[in-house]
Amino acid sequence: MQSSGQQPQENRELEKVEVEDTKDQAVAPLYEFPADYQGMAYPPPPSYYQNMEVPSERAPLPLQPGMPGASSMPQTMAMQAPPFAPVRYPERQATIKKSRKWVWIIVSLFGVGFLVTCGLCSWGGYQLFDTVIKQESGATDVVNIYFQSVQKQQYAEAYQNLQISGLTLDSYITLARASDTQNGVLLSFAPEQPTVDTNSSTGPDLSKWTFTVNVTRANKSYPVLLTVESTGGSWKITYIDRY
Numbered sequence: 001m002q003s004s005g006q007q008p009q010e011n012r013e014l015e016k017v018e019v020e021d022t023k024d025q026a027v028a029p030l031y032e033f034p035a036d037y038q039g040m041a042y043p044p045p046p047s048y049y050q051n052m053e054v055p056s057e058r059a060p061l062p063l064q065p066g067m068p069g070a071s072s073m074p075q076t077m078a079m080q081a082p083p084f085a086p087v088r089y090p091e092r093q094a095t096i097k098k099s100r101k102w103v104w105i106i107v108s109l110f111g112v113g114f115l116v117t118c119g120l121c122s123w124g125g126y127q128l129f130d131t132v133i134k135q136e137s138g139a140t141d142v143v144n145i146y147f148q149s150v151q152k153q154q155y156a157e158a159y160q161n162l163q164i165s166g167l168t169l170d171s172y173i174t175l176a177r178a179s180d181t182q183n184g185v186l187l188s189f190a191p192e193q194p195t196v197d198t199n200s201s202t203g204p205d206l207s208k209w210t211f212t213v214n215v216t217r218a219n220k221s222y223p224v225l226l227t228v229e230s231t232g233g234s235w236k237i238t239y240i241d242r243y
Contacts, residue, residue: 136209143226187216194209225241
């Protein structure tokens with residue numbers, strides 16, 4: 001058992017140690033360097049690097065392609081890039097072509113209609129032209145037959161082509177013979193292009209034609225004006241200015 005005089009002295013030493021520890025902890029830095037770096041400033045001074053030990057052996061460099069011991073794998077395979085997901089671009093939509101079927105159908109219909117119209121017009125024109133030719137030919141035939149009979153002095157046959165109001169066969173023969181005596185016998189005749197009679201209200205009348213015939217006789221030449229009409233299904237001379 002310690003005396004009372006020694007106990008206070010020990011207590012005072014313990015208190016002194018605790019106070020000093022407390023001071024040390026207050027002065028101690030917030031962080032500590034490892035044992036190797038204690039007592040050094042950071043960053044280290046140049047002298048630190050001068051005193052460092054340099055290893056005598058250098059670390060080996062990585063093997064290059066083509067060197068002994070290097071892998072025989074091609075460089076492209078050795079340096080292969082890491083896999084990545086392929087980029088998918090949006091596919092280009094095919095251009096939708098508008099159908100021109102209806103256009104061709106309409107054009108075809110117009111073409112067919114045009115051809116049919118042209119065909120009908122051609123047919124109508126041909127029919128009209130054919131009718132005009134037939135009418136003109138019938139009237140011209142009567143004129144030629146009449147003058148051919150007069151040239152042969154066959155007056156009865158020539159009279160069969162006449163249909164003149166008030167003119168009888170006997171009176172006609174008298175007039176025809178008087179013309180032969182006065183102007184000479186008929187030597188030749190030449191009909192000109194006939195003209196068709198035109199009515200202002202109904203248009204051309206293909207049943208009535210007008211002729212001018214140039215007559216050459218032994219003593220005289222002169223034009224003869226005639227009108228030829230279709231009567232009763234046959235052509236007749238309905239007017240003549242000279243015999």
